[in-house]
Structure formats: structure tokens, C-alpha cells
Amino acid sequence: MARPNAIILTDIATRFGTHWIQRHLDLTIHCGEILAIVGGSGTGKTTLLRAMMGLVPIAEGQMIILGKNPQALNLREQIALRQRWGVLFQQGALFSALTVFENIAFPLREWGHLTRSEISDLVALKLQMVGLQPNDAWKLPAELSGGMVKRVALARALAMEAEILFLDEPTSGLDPIAAAEFDALLRQVHRDIGFTVVMISHDLDSLAATADRVAVLADGKVLTVGPLTEIQQVDHPYIREFFHGERGERLLTSLRATGEC
Numbered sequence: 001m002a003r004p005n006a007i008i009l010t011d012i013a014t015r016f017g018t019h020w021i022q023r024h025l026d027l028t029i030h031c032g033e034i035l036a037i038v039g040g041s042g043t044g045k046t047t048l049l050r051a052m053m054g055l056v057p058i059a060e061g062q063m064i065i066l067g068k069n070p071q072a073l074n075l076r077e078q079i080a081l082r083q084r085w086g087v088l089f090q091q092g093a094l095f096s097a098l099t100v101f102e103n104i105a106f107p108l109r110e111w112g113h114l115t116r117s118e119i120s121d122l123v124a125l126k127l128q129m130v131g132l133q134p135n136d137a138w139k140l141p142a143e144l145s146g147g148m149v150k151r152v153a154l155a156r157a158l159a160m161e162a163e164i165l166f167l168d169e170p171t172s173g174l175d176p177i178a179a180a181e182f183d184a185l186l187r188q189v190h191r192d193i194g195f196t197v198v199m200i201s202h203d204l205d206s207l208a209a210t211a212d213r214v215a216v217l218a219d220g221k222v223l224t225v226g227p228l229t230e231i232q233q234v235d236h237p238y239i240r241e242f243f244h245g246e247r248g249e250r251l252l253t254s255l256r257a258t259g260e261c
């Protein structure tokens with residue numbers, strides 16, 4: 001049986017005023033996969049991610065997300081749909097005046113259907129899921145390391161049992177060890193829960209560690225989409241540049257050594 005799709009973008013366009021960012025873009029994201037979006041600076045990766053979340057209007061074409069066309073829904077149905085995904089922005093974007101506990105509890109309280117003790121239990125569960133200690137709950141974001149901020153942001157994004165997780169450069173600002181730890185955590189949580197992940201990343205190590213497929217944006221469209229080992233064979237200036245730096249060469253050597261390439 002064919003795999004169900006989490007998101008289907010058909011011939012879509014996005015723009016700011018008269019500036020077209022994407023045109024005639026097609027992309028299908030399968031349920032349960034980790035799909036990474038890469039592309040040069042300004043190719044519209046963030047715009048595309050925001051369009052999927054309904055934060056940037058889709059000027060042309062059609063999107064189906066979790067089986068629904070958001071443009072055909074009324075406001076109440078749109079709000080209900082948006083509760084089915086979580087998002088982690090580049091800097092983690094925690095509320096700086098709120099403790100870790102309050103940050104994770106925030107979407108649960110907004111939802112308004114849970115008792116205080118249910119919220120406490122859920123926050124404790126999410127903290128454990130992302131590898132934080134119970135006493136971290138009472139810390140403020142300023143007291144956390146960069147890696148811990150990302151973990152709390154991940155816990156908050158997943159607080160509502162998200163079916164899709166949108167990540168915008170989740171490892172940016174982390175040192176290589178913290179970035180690798182975050183990638184391992186993402187893979188682990190993804191394996192345990194099985195949601196769909198759509199993430200933007202510039203980091204080849206991170207892509208190799210996490211992504212099932214990679215979509216390359218260029219010229220306002222998806223140039224190619226597939227496993228990393230397939231897309232690196234596509235002959236395009238951006239792909240050559242992306243893979244042929246020092247890290248790219250190192251990664252390809254290690255993929256060849258493990259027989260994946």
C-alpha cells in the first residue's frame with residue numbers, strides 16, 4: 001500500500017509584494033519521514049517552511065497538510081489543524097521570563113482542556129523525553145546551555161503530541177558536540193513517537209545523521225529530492241558547492257566507507 005503523505009505542495013507560489021520567492025514548486029512529504037530542506041541563502045527555505053505552517057500565504061497552487069486544505073477551512077478548523085504540529089525556530093525562542101516548566105506548559109495551558117496536575121505530569125514526561133533533569137524545570141532560559149535551550153524548545157514543540165515537527169536550523173549556534181547530541185536526540189524521539197519532521201539545515205553532518213530525504217531548493221523550485229547519497233550526484237552548481245567543501249568531502253568519504261555511497 002502507498003505510504004500516506006503528511007504534506008503535498010502542488011504547483012505552489014509564494015511572494016512578498018511583487019517579489020516572487022517560489023513558483024511552480026512541487027513537494028510531497030511522507031508521513032513519518034524526516035525531510036530536510038537545503039538551498040543557498042535567500043532561496044526561500046524559511047518562507048517555504050512558514051508557508052506550510054500557514055504563516056506566509058500561498059499565492060498560487062495548493063497545499064494539502066494532514067489531509068486538509070487549510071484554505072478551505074474556517075478559522076476554528078484552521079486553529080484545530082495548527083494544534084497538530086509543533087515548531088522549533090532557530091534560536092529556540094523560549095520566553096525568557098518564564099521557567100523551563102512554564103515554557104513547556106505554555107501550549108498545554110493555551111489548549112485549556114487539562115488540569116494542573118495533568119499539565120505537571122506531561123511537563124515532567126516531556127522533560128524526561130528530551131534528557132533533562134526534573135530540577136531543570138525551575139531554571140530560567142538564561143541559566144541553560146545552548147543545547148539545553150534547544151532541548152526545552154523541542155519539549156515545548158512536542159508538548160501537544162505534534163504529528164508534524166517543523167525545525168528551522170535546529171543545530172545553529174551549537175558547537176559540534178552539542179549539535180551531534182541534538183541530532184541523536186531528534187532521531188531517538190522520532191523513532192519513539194514516529195511523527196513527521198520537516199527541517200531546514202545547512203549542516204551536512206546533521207543532514208547525514210538525521211534526514212531520510214533531502215529537498216534542494218534552487219531557482220524558486222525543488223531542484224531535486226531524495227536520500228543524501230542520491231542528491232549529491234545531481235549535477236548543479238549549488239550541489240557541487242555544497243558537497244565539495246572540506247566537510248562535504250569528509251562526509252562523502254565516510255558514507256563511502258560505510259557502503260552507503
Ligand SMILES: Nc1ncnc2c1ncn2[C@@H]1O[C@H](COP(=O)(O)OP(=O)(O)OP(=O)(O)O)[C@@H](O)[C@H]1O
Pocket residue numbers: 016021039040041042043044045046047048
Ligand atoms: N517578511 C518578509 N518581507 C519581505 N521579504 C521577505 C520577508 N521574509 C523573507 N523575505 C525575502 O524572501 C527571500 C527568501 O528569504 P528566506 O528567509 O525564506 O530565505 P532562506 O533560504 O531561508 O535564507 P537563509 O538561508 O539566509 O536563512 C529573501 O529575498 C528575503 O529577503
